[in-house]
Amino acid sequence: MLERLFSPSSLAVIGVSRDKTKVGRAVFDNIRRAGFKGPCFPVNPQTSQIEGLKCYPTIKAIPHRVDLAIIVIPSKFVPQAVFECGEKGVKVVIILTAGFREVGPEGARREREILKIARKFKIRVLGPNVLGLIDTHSKLNVSFVKEMPPSGNIAFVSQSGALGTFLLDWAKEKKIGFSKFVSLGNKLDISEIDLLKVFSKDERTKVIAFYIEGINNGRAFLKESQRVFKKKPIIAIKAGTTTQGARVVSSHTGSLSGSLQCYRAAFRQGGIIQAETVEDLVDLINAFSLLPLAKRKEVAIVTNAGGPAILATDACGEYGLPLASFSSRTLNYLRKNLPSYANIYNPIDVLGDALEDRYALAIKGVLQDSNVGSLIVILTPQAMTQPEGTAKVIIELSKEFKKPIVSCFMGGGQVEKGIEILSKKGIPNYLTPERAVKVLKKLNEYTFYLKRRKKEFFHFEVEKERAKKIVEEKLEERILTGPLANELLEVYGIKTARMKLARTLIDAERIVDEIGYPVALKLFSPDILHKSDVGGVVLNISSDQELAQNYYELRFRAKKFFPEALIKGILVQEMVKKGREVIIGVNKDPQFGPLIMFGLGGIYVETFKDVSFGLAPLSLEDAKEMVEEVRSSDLLRGVRGERRADISAIIDTLLRVSQMVIDLPEILEMDINPLVVFEEGEGCKAIDVRISIGGEGK
Amino acid sequence: MKGFYFISTESYSGKTGLILGLGLKLKEKNYLIGYFKPIGNLPKRFKNMTIDEDADYIAQVLELKEPLQSISPIVLTEETIEEILREGDFGYEERIKESFDHISQGKDVVLVEGGSGLAEGKFIKLATKDIPNLLDLLVILVAKGDNLRVIDEILEAKEELKERLFGVIFNYLPPGSEEKMEGVVKPFVKEKGINVLGVIPMDKTLLGVTIEEIVSSLKGKFLCCPEKGSELVETFMVGAMGQEKALRFFRRKGEKAVITGGDRADVQLAALETPTKCLILTGNLHPSPVVVSRSEELGVPIVLVPDDTFTTIEKMEMLIGRVRVHEPQKLKKMKTLVEEHVDLEQIYQAIKQ
Missing domain, CATH: 3.40.50.720 (NAD(P)-binding Rossmann-like Domain)
Structure with a gap:
């Protein structure tokens, strides 16, 4: 319909x-x-x-x-x-x-x-x-945009009408063609999700682009995009990614803007290419609508000047795009055909006096090399340079080899005509090498998404009824922590360090008889959030004397520093053996549902903010990507002679947490901090768990 | 006729609430009940008379026919206290006895509201501990919480009142103290020969304040949903952070009011995503119309107040936390609490005798 x-x-x-x-x-x-x-x-x-x-x-x-x-x-x-x-x-x-x-x-x-x-x-x-709405093929302009954009294969959906008018007007000048344009307005009924469905089936649309301020049903959007991205690329820009920006979104749309981490996770899991700026958006929709996808990541650069080539190489490094190593056949070909003082290694410098024919030789040489995935042609205007001729050479060769080629004709009036020729024939040109590289990186990101294995979702057999009962018991208190929180984790097959609550020293001694020294003592109060920051935790207690001394010390500290806090007692917990500490967190997003966070404990999370995010339900691949994504994950693989930690146990825990938060919608937040991960094959154990539960707003 | 005298270990222990809860329950059971407050301490002017505010309210709730001058014969004000100290007492004992005789006529039971601490009223020769003998009453001691001082007070009361102490009701027991109460405090008190009539847990509903009260106290106005004005707010939170932190923060509490600036759409919407009873926007800064739309859609009133955030917080602190049972929801709650946590059978038996 x-x-x-x-x-x-x-x-x-x-x-x-x-x-x-x-x-x-x-x-x-x-x-x-x-x-x-x-x-x-x-x-x-x-x-x-x-x-x-x-x-x-x-x-x-x-x-x-x-x-x-x-x-x-x-x-x-x-x-x-x-x-x-x-x-x-x-x-x-x-x-x-x-x-x-x-x-x-x-x-x-x-x-x-x-x-x-x-x-x-x-x-x-x-x-x-x-x-309003525009369809260039059915010649429909139901909007107050005066002029139709050129016909093309980009469908653009905008939550901001004004951004639409800008893009369409600009596109006309740049001869970028659109298939459809829709402004969404208040989204009373038709939303991004409906349009994804329509555009995925629309033969005239090759690229789908969104300007998003907020999505009302994030999970449905994610689900739909997971289906659609396999057919055609989806590019999106999310506005309101800073605190101040989010505030403007809120007062503009009447809905929360949603956290940037949440959108990043949604985009990654939904195979959506994220544009960070409007310039990115324009660059990307153009490139995706024009270029074929590369079969491999490696980039070749052909240039007539050293400086811009270095900048391009830097950008490749920055964006994680490797420079291609040419085959010996290519190197021989280049050596034979280029002047002896030209650089035949990547980036290839055809030198400032290069005419179009030398460009043609170099470009042809690298494009036929199977080690090359894509090509950047850099041209700076010098006395002998032939921008128009070079442009034509690029166009000819692009027809012969089905590899993505982007040009970087740098300059103004002198290269203007060359750029015009290129854009007419579908070769995107970028003023700076950085922009050119960024576009290739995003093309590669899409290829990566397409190559990703089919998502595998696990289901663990758990006693769901018991879990529900635990949550219901604490629903009114809105907080679940201590032994009961550990029990919930155990229901989901996540091992936890044994602990029990002591109200008196005699209780504590009895518990020690059961679990044995050494133990940790922890203040147990729903009112004290960061108990270790206030000296509410004592570790490695290994004698009755230490137990007594520290028990009273904790009680005393609680009274002194938190006279108002409800102290439920002191937790006596087994000391687990040493391992690498990681943190798993959950925060429920109003639009996308539970967002799971992973990071390495201590300074890595707190100081370096080295964390990754994924939206539940996590697939096995999502969980693996989350672990790999943090920069400090090398520490888990073992550095300086340390043995590898049990990474598969972390992935398993992430999947179990994911199932738990989907099963139990009352969970609003969760912090497993730390989860101690032992050496490979030895598993992991949750030490402290804090879960916020309760109903959401009306 | 049986008379129960409610006294407490300290002020704001919940005597009035208990009397209301028990009174409603007894009324439901078709007992003819009366209420008497020998010494009023909450003076209020009404039709050229000085009356006790709580007594007035209780008389209304329990639908009592007697005049307020009989229900609460003496109401102490700053001036009367000074006069008494200067001139000596005015023969209050007689007046009290007469009034009590009057209001207890034809009643099955009279609930009498006494003082806090055994000595209150001693300066007019009507100490709390002397009233039971004067009017032949059984004492119900309302003890707030479970701390050591409360236990001392209970033991002292037993010594002073002897057989007249009918029993103790522990009120406002904080969450998490149940085990200590049942396992240690109650057995200890019982062992001293003191009857424990009930243990009533702290209930947040009772600490609440209606949105209408907030509007009138803060001189605010409703921007939407004025029909929700009678709902209770149990606590309040102040929002001045970004949306993500706000969301995490606001999730911690239910049934709350959120105080923030009118220009903080992100904080306002985050509050609306969590259980929030009303938004209080300070500084007369009107919010974005879309937020008002959303709030109305969800049925959460927005209250615009003229004061800055700091002043608003101060005023809210004054409003919330002092238990006053002047709302229908609270009355209902008090009755339920009495039904669920007080040994009513003992009271019925005592009335029979």
Whole structure:
């Protein structure tokens, strides 16, 4: 049904004015100017004719089927108009009108009313408060964007209308073609998820791009993108990634912006290429729409100047793109064909006096080398340089070899014509080597996503009912920690250090009889968050005397520093043998659900913020990637003669935690800190666990 | 007629609440009940009279017919206290006896509200410990919490009141203290021959304040959902951090008000994602309309107040935490607590005798 949004056979515009400066009229004129083939009926009860066309008092008065209705009347009349659309049998409606939730409760109520009517008549609604929609192939311009962008294969969805107008206007000048453009507005009904579905099936769309401020149903979006990215690349820019930016998103959209970590994890798991800046977005949609994918990561650089080549090489290093090592055949070829003083190793320097033919020789030489995945051609304007001829050479060779080639013609007027030739024939040019390299890196990222193994999800057999009971018991307290939290982990097959609660010293001595020395003593209070920071933990106690002394010391400290805190007692816990400490955390995101964090304990998490994130449910591959992603993961593999830690036990724990937080939606946060990981084959043990539980807002 | 005299080990131990809870319960059981507060200490002016605020409220809740001058014959004010100290007492004993006789006419049971500590009222020769003998009452001692001082007070009361001490009710027992209460404190007290009538846990509902009270005390106004004004706020949190930290912070508490600036849309929305009873926006800074829309959608009132955040916090601290049982939800809660945690059978038996 949503296809009708883009290729309706007939249209009605409700709210067309005789006044050409009014929005309704502008939209009507745009539709006609763009060359929509089917009938387009104006609706306005106050006039009988517009531009010689019969104008209808209501949509119901139109004696013809209407596929798509566009509503551009004051917000208070919109519910009635949608109702009439329903009676008329219209199945898709675009509400361009503003004045809904963004203006306050009255507007929000109107939105709810519209949604109710739409559900009743099974109408799909785009908007309200949108700039509109464009389809270059069906020649549909239902928007107040004056001019259509060139036709092409990029579908762009924007939560900001203004960013859309910028991109479309700019694209026209740069001759970048779009298949579709949609502004989402208040997302009352149609959302990113619906459009992903439509675009994945749209033959004219090769690349799907999003400008996102916030996604209402993150998990559904993630699920859909996991399916769609295998068919075509999805590129997204997320706005509101800083605290200040997030605040603006909130006051703009009325929803939380969502954390950057969460979006990064969602993008990675959903195979979405993230653009960090608008410039990135533009570079990437262009490159993905034009270039083939590389079969391998290795990059070749051909340049006529040393400086830019070094910068390009640096950028390759920075973005993790290896420079290709040429085969001996290629090296012989280059040696034979290039001047003896040219550098034939990567990056190849064809020298400042290189004419187009020397470029042609070098480019051909490297493209035929199977060690080369992609190519950057750098050209700086020098006295003999032939930008136009070189551009033509690149275009010719790009047809011969199906490898991604990006150019970096650096300069202004002198290289202008060369760049024009390149862009006309689909070779993207970047002003700086860094941008060129970044684009190749992102192309490779997409290839990596495509090559990723099919996601494997595990299911562990656990006593779910017992787990639910534990959570319910503490639901009102909103916090689950100590022995009960450990028990919950054990239910999920995660080993924990044995512990029991002592209310008196005699209790403590009895517990020691059971678990044996050495033990740790820990203050147990739901009111004290960081007990080790306040001296609430004593480790390695190995005699009755030490036990007594420290027991009283902890009690005393608690009274002194936290007179108000509820001290439930002192935990007596077994001391586990030494291992490498890691942290596993969970934080439930309102839109995406539980976000799982992993990092190495102590300074690595706290000081270096060296952590990775993944959204539950984690697949085996997600968990592996999370462990590999942290820079300090080398420490787990063993450095300086240390043996390898049991990494598979960490991955197993991550998967079990993932299942736990999916099974138990009451879990809002969790910190396993530390999880002590022993040597390979010996497993791991959770020492301290703190879980926040409870219902979310209404 | 049987009279129960409620006294406590210290102020704000919850006598009024217990009397209301028990009173409602006895009323439900069709007992004819009366209420008497010999010495009022919460003066309020009403129709040219000085009356006791709590007595007035209890009389209304329990639908008592007697005039307030009889229910609470003496109401101490700053001035009357000074006068007594200067001139000597005014023969209060007689007035109390007369009033009590009057209100206990035809009743099955009268709940009498006494003082905090055994000595209160001694300066008018009406110490808490002397009233039971004067009016022939059984004493119910309300003990707050379970600390050592409370135990001392209980033992002292037993020594002073002897057989007149009907029993002790431990009130506001903090969470986590149940085991100590059952395992140590209760056995100890019982062993001294003192009857334990009940142990009532701390209940957050009772510490709450209605949103309407917040609005009137802070001179604020509703931006949405005024119909939710009667809901109770149990605690409050202040938000001035980014959205992620705010979310983690706000999750820690339920049934709360969140105080933040009107310009902090991220904090406001984070609060709305967690169990929040109302948003209090300070400095008369209007929030973004989309936030008001969202709040209304969720049914969470937004209250706009003129004070800055610091002043608002100070005022909220004054409002929350002092238990006053003047809301229907709290009355219902008190009755449930009495039903669930007080040995009512003993009370019924005592009334019979």
